[in-house]
Amino acid sequence: MMTLLLFKVILVVAVFAISLFMAAYSTYAERKVAAFMQDRLGPDRAGPFGLLQPLADGVKLFMKEEITPEVSNKFLFVLGPSLFMITALMTGVVIPWGDLLNIDGVNYSLQITDINIGILYVFGVVSIGVYGIMIGGWASNNKFSLLGAIRASAQMISYEVAMGLSIIALVMMTGTLSLKEISQFQAGGMEGSWNFWNVVYQPFSFLIFLICAFAECNRAPFDLPECETELVGGYHTEFSSMKLGLYLFAEYINMFISAAIISTLFFGGYNFPFMHDLGLSQNAITILGTAALFSKIIFFIFFFMWIRWTIPRFRYDQLMNLGWKGLLPLSILNLLITGAVILIFSK
Amino acid sequence: MESLTNRSIIVSNKKMTFSEKIYLPAILSGVMITIKHLFRKSATVRYPEKTREFSEIYRGQHVLKRDDNGAERCTACGLCAVSCPAEAITMVAEERKKGEENLYREEKYAATYEINMLRCIFCGLCEEACPKEAIFLTDRLVSTDYGRDGFIYGKDKLVESATDRIDISKRQTKEVLEFKKQKQLTHNK
Numbered sequence: 195m196m197t198l199l200l201f202k203v204i205l206v207v208a209v210f211a212i213s214l215f216m217a218a219y220s221t222y223a224e225r226k227v228a229a230f231m232q233d234r235l236g237p238d239r240a241g242p243f244g245l246l247q248p249l250a251d252g253v254k255l256f257m258k259e260e261i262t263p264e265v266s267n268k269f270l271f272v273l274g275p276s277l278f279m280i281t282a283l284m285t286g287v288v289i290p291w292g293d294l295l296n297i298d299g300v301n302y303s304l305q306i307t308d309i310n311i312g313i314l315y316v317f318g319v320v321s322i323g324v325y326g327i328m329i330g331g332w333a334s335n336n337k338f339s340l341l342g343a344i345r346a347s348a349q350m351i352s353y354e355v356a357m358g359l360s361i362i363a364l365v366m367m368t369g370t371l372s373l374k375e376i377s378q379f380q381a382g383g384m385e386g387s388w389n390f391w392n393v394v395y396q397p398f399s400f401l402i403f404l405i406c407a408f409a410e411c412n413r414a415p416f417d418l419p420e421c422e423t424e425l426v427g428g429y430h431t432e433f434s435s436m437k438l439g440l441y442l443f444a445e446y447i448n449m450f451i452s453a454a455i456i457s458t459l460f461f462g463g464y465n466f467p468f469m470h471d472l473g474l475s476q477n478a479i480t481i482l483g484t485a486a487l488f489s490k491i492i493f494f495i496f497f498f499m500w501i502r503w504t505i506p507r508f509r510y511d512q513l514m515n516l517g518w519k520g521l522l523p524l525s526i527l528n529l530l531i532t533g534a535v536i537l538i539f540s541k
Numbered sequence: 542m543e544s545l546t547n548r549s550i551i552v553s554n555k556k557m558t559f560s561e562k563i564y565l566p567a568i569l570s571g572v573m574i575t576i577k578h579l580f581r582k583s584a585t586v587r588y589p590e591k592t593r594e595f596s597e598i599y600r601g602q603h604v605l606k607r608d609d610n611g612a613e614r615c616t617a618c619g620l621c622a623v624s625c626p627a628e629a630i631t632m633v634a635e636e637r638k639k640g641e642e643n644l645y646r647e648e649k650y651a652a653t654y655e656i657n658m659l660r661c662i663f664c665g666l667c668e669e670a671c672p673k674e675a676i677f678l679t680d681r682l683v684s685t686d687y688g689r690d691g692f693i694y695g696k697d698k699l700v701e702s703a704t705d706r707i708d709i710s711k712r713q714t715k716e717v718l719e720f721k722k723q724k725q726l727t728h729n730k
Contacts, residue, residue, distance in 0.1 A: 230578070230583070231575045232578070233578055233582075233584050234584070235583050238587075501568075501572070503575055504571045504572050504574070505571060516564075520563075
């Protein structure tokens with residue numbers, strides 16, 4: 195019991211540290227990817243290839259003067275970024291980072307907790323994240339912040355509907371809400387069970403989920419809450435120093451978690467092709483599986499950046515049209531077709 | 542009604558086609574463009590370590606030349622000031638006194654000679670107009686300053702020192718050298 199507790203504590207700290215590490219280096223990667231796509235070099239002064247850039251940025255943010263506007267609500271002004279950061283970090287709990295790890299004959303799961311409503315929990319926590327933006331923007335007592343916050347909440351609530359419906363199709367197919375079971379459903383191998391990744395069965399669901407994930411993360415082309423051409427900085431206009439840092443950082447953590455969830459739901463999670471056919475030991479498969487999951491996550495983070503530096507921002511009415519008139523009916527249609535196919539095949 | 546300039550464009554507000562409405566084909570083609578750029582060589586020059594090469598005939602800060610004996614070549618004729626399209630050059634002429642022959646080549650010289658570097662467009666017309674081969678543009682850069690006054694360069698900054706000559710051989714193009722051979726012209730005497 196004690197060892198299990200110790201293992202869980204280590205896992206929690208590890209997931210926390212990795213989330214922060216990935217977020218920090220996402221900022222670096224973002225700048226590098228942007229630079230390369232624009233035929234530039236990007237940051238290359240701090241350390242070899244500029245690898246210490248996130249550290250320098252962090253130190254800079256800490257050293258900056260912290261300004262709290264006179265007219266703002268002090269308590270809520272602090273609560274906003276904290277809430278956004280906490281909700282961003284909380285979703286990592288239910289994601290299966292790997293299979294079972296065998297230490298001294300005891301199996302430990304590389305997942306902090308396997309809630310049987312895992313995906314529902316993710317949705318719940320993500321929707322609380324809207325409060326972080328809303329409270330921060332409202333407490334600033336600034337019209338740009340408020341407009342940004344309103345846009346953010348409207349956008350996130352609209353796209354959550356289509357996102358949820360696209361997931362229901364997947365849940366109907368797999369018959370479970372647990373992320374662990376969904377990834378086990380996609381385990382590859384010649385012996386007995388040969389399963390494809392969910393994206394093969396549910397390409398439309400994946401496409402809708404991906405587009406909604408962009409909107410949920412406030413990423414380009416849906417970065418209206420902080421579009422600097424119209425709203426100065428959007429909901430975080432009045433924030434400075436590490437409070438601003440928390441907002442920016444939490445967005446990158448959100449991106450990391452979205453990439454992890456997309457990989458888990460549609461791209462096999464910690465499973466990789468022929469994992470049971472290579473004659474590897476259980477621990478080797480687990481470690482390789484975790485590496486496979488992380489390479490999938492890194493690909494999706496890159497994909498997020500790739501899209502950001504390709505497409506211009508949507509107009510607000512286009513965004514709402516796409517969400518309500520495009521993605522919502524499509525996801526309902528997808529749901530109907532999935533239901534019909536399941537009904538036919540189960541008979 | 543006939544349009545005034547023939548440059549007006551008729552704007553069409555046609556409905557988007559289905560493939561345009563779903564955005565995806567356009568996004569796909571855009572994404573392919575950016576991925577191509579990802580592997581392209583960057584155009585950046587890492588500045589403090591490397592500097593971008595100047596053109597052979599780069600036109601930078603001016604120099605007022607001295608002749609082989611160290612006397613100033615400028616005779617304050619004012620042709621450079623007249624030719625200057627930006628009106629950046631001003632000068633005050635003065636007569637050479639006895640005993641100053643080693644300082645000034647001709648009987649007349651420029652007591653003050655100023656170029657406003659903020660007005661100058663570095664076209665090189667002053668150099669072309671000069672009959673005495675006194676003014677040349679060099680590959681030196683005009684340095685920055687905090688005020689406007691600092692950009693009015695007087696003789697102290699423009700005249701080359703007698704010991705430390707500034708090389709202007711790059712500006713002596715083939716055409717110039719050819720022209721110099723024609724000894725019958727007053728310019729070359």
